[in-house]
Structures are given as structure tokens and as C-alpha cells.
Amino acid sequence: xxxxxxxxxxxxxxxxxxxxxxxxxxxxxxxxxxxxxxxxxxxxxxxxxxxxxxxxxxxxxxxxxxxxxxxxxxxxxxxxxxxxxxxxxxxxxxxxxxxxxxxxxxxxxxxxx
Amino acid sequence: xxxxxxxxxxxxxxxxxxxxxxxxxxxxxxxxxxxxxxxxxxxxxxxxxxxxxxxxxxxxxxxxxxxxxxxxxxxxxxxxxxxxxxxxxxxxxxxxxxxxxxxxxxxxxxxx
Numbered sequence: 001x002x003x004x005x006x007x008x009x010x011x012x013x014x015x016x017x018x019x020x021x022x023x024x025x026x027x028x029x030x031x032x033x034x035x036x037x038x039x040x041x042x043x044x045x046x047x048x049x050x051x052x053x054x055x056x057x058x059x060x061x062x063x064x065x066x067x068x069x070x071x072x073x074x075x076x077x078x079x080x081x082x083x084x085x086x087x088x089x090x091x092x093x094x095x096x097x098x099x100x101x102x103x104x105x106x107x108x109x110x111x112x113x
Numbered sequence: 114x115x116x117x118x119x120x121x122x123x124x125x126x127x128x129x130x131x132x133x134x135x136x137x138x139x140x141x142x143x144x145x146x147x148x149x150x151x152x153x154x155x156x157x158x159x160x161x162x163x164x165x166x167x168x169x170x171x172x173x174x175x176x177x178x179x180x181x182x183x184x185x186x187x188x189x190x191x192x193x194x195x196x197x198x199x200x201x202x203x204x205x206x207x208x209x210x211x212x213x214x215x216x217x218x219x220x221x222x223x224x225x
Contacts, residue, residue, distance in 0.1 A: 031211075042119070042202055042215040043157070050211065058212065059114070090156060100145040100206040102213060104156040 002026050006091050006105035013081040013112045021076040021108050023091030031094040032074040033058075033102065034066065036087040043090060049074055081112045115140040117205050119216030126193050127224055134219045136203035137185040145206035146179060146186045147213075152199045160201075161188070193223045 007022045025032065030051045035043040035058075045058030049068040063085060065077040074093075078085060088109050092102040116139040126132050136146075147162035163170045163177045163186065170177050174193075179186040190197055203216040 033213075035215075040218070040220075042117075042217045045212060045214065048212065059214070099211060100147070100213060101159070101162075104158075106156050 004091055004093050004103050004105035006089075006108050008108060009106065010109045011111070013078075013110065015081060015083065015112060017081050018077070018079050019081065019110075021078075021089055021091075021110070023074045023076070023105060024072050025074075025091075025093040025103070026072065027093060027095065027103065028071060029093035029095045029103070030071070031096070031099050032068065033092045033094075034064070034074070034076045035090045035092065036060065036085075037090060037107075038087050046076065046089075078110075083112050086110060086112045115143065115205055115207060115210070115212070115214045117203065117214050117216045119203050119219060121219060122217065123220045123222070125222045125224065128193060128195060130193055132188075132190045132193055132197070132221055132223075134188045134201055134203070134221075135185060136187070136205075136216050137183075138205045139184065140205070140207050140209075141181075141184065142209045143205045143207045145208075146177070147204050147206070148175075148177060148188045149202045149204065149215075150199045151202065151218075157202060190221075193221075195223050195225050197221060198223045 004025045033048040034046040047066040049055045091105040144165040149157035151157045176189040
């Protein structure tokens with residue numbers, strides 16, 4: 001099992017560009033999450049999904065979009081990148097019955113210049 | 114929504130001393146309280162957790178205590194070692210919201 005896989009690991013964007021952060025898990029987990037971690041700060045929940053076709057906003061959803069067309073994949077879309085979106089992004093998943101136990105991906109470090 | 118406060122933001126101890134990190138939360142429906150350790154450039158790793166029906170849990174040098182009435186819980190690390198140096202995050206989960214909310218983190222430095 002690969003667990004939770006995120007791509008890319010690093011990315012530099014120019015202001016106004018768009019990109020998609022990819023996240024896939026092979027554990028057949030129903031729940032998936034996107035967090036961002038700013039330097040020296042805790043993790044903030046951006047969006048989460050309780051299953052294919054269902055997504056909901058977290059604490060800091062502005063500037064992002066998500067979709068969940070399959071159980072395995074949960075991509076995060078930045079449409080108009082802004083410097084405030086410079087952060088490390090973590091995808092995570094958990095399974096039904098133990099939704100509180102999160103498995104994290106290795107993170108994507110994004111810089112918007 | 115849930116508000117999680119973590120203190121202190123930085124903590125420096127001598128090797129062999131104990132370290133204590135405290136978190137407070139606001140949602141009385143919260144029922145699961147994990148602690149994560151994050152080394153530089155790595156993903157958060159779960160090190161210990163506690164559920165609302167338990168007051169204390171211990172795993173070797175690490176323990177967590179929970180006071181539901183006061184809505185706070187603490188991480189205790191005894192006999193600290195240099196490899197304990199990392200950022201530690203508390204988190205709070207509510208079955209009502211299905212969300213895991215994190216504290217701001219504590220940078221622990223263990224000096225040899």
C-alpha cells in the first residue's frame with residue numbers, strides 16, 4: 001500500500017496562475033481532507049469529503065475548489081494563485097468507523113511569487 | 114466553530130527533563146484528542162491519542178491527560194531526548210462536525 005500520495009512535492013507559481021494539487025489514496029478510505037500549513041502555524045482545514053460526490057468547506061476554503069469523482073482521488077484546485085496561498089498543503093484520509101484517525105500524505109510545498 | 118488553543122508556542126528543556134504542552138478547546142461535544150509530532154519537512158505523525166471517556170493514557174515516555182470539565186488536555190513527555198525535538202500539535206475531533214481541528218503547534222527543543 002502506498003497510503004496517501006500527493007503530487008507534486010514542490011511547485012512555484014506566478015500570481016494569477018492556476019494549478020491542481022493531486023491527492024490519491026489506495027486504502028479505500030471514505031473520508032479525505034485538504035489542510036494547509038503556514039510557516040510556524042498549525043494545520044487549517046480547507047475542504048473535506050465524506051465520499052465520492054460529496055464535498056464540504058472547512059475553515060479556510062476561499063480561493064480553492066475541490067472535487068471527488070472517485071473514492072481514491074481528491075484534487076485541490078487553485079484558480080487564481082495569490083501570495084497568501086504560499087503554504088505547505090497536506091492531503092489526508094480516514095476510514096469509515098475511524099474517521100478521526102487521519103493518514104497524511106507527504107505534503108506539497110507551494111510558493112506563489 | 115471549534116476553537117483550539119495550544120501553549121506554549123516554544124519550549125526548551127534540558128535532556129532528561131520533562132516537557133508539558135497544554136491545549137484548550139471550546140466545543141463540549143468534542144470526543145477525540147490526538148497529538149501529532151512533526152519533524153522538519155515531514156508530515157505530521159500521530160504519537161498518542163485519548164478519547165473523551167478516558168482521563169489519562171500513557172505510552173512509554175509519553176502520556177496524555179484530559180479534563181473534560183475544564184475542556185483542556187495535555188501532553189507529557191518524560192526523560193526527554195534530543196530526538197524528541199520537533200513541533201507538536203494537538204487536535205480536537207467532534208463527531209458532530211466530523212472535523213479534526215488543530216492547535217497552533219509547540220516547537221520543542223531538547224538540549225543535550
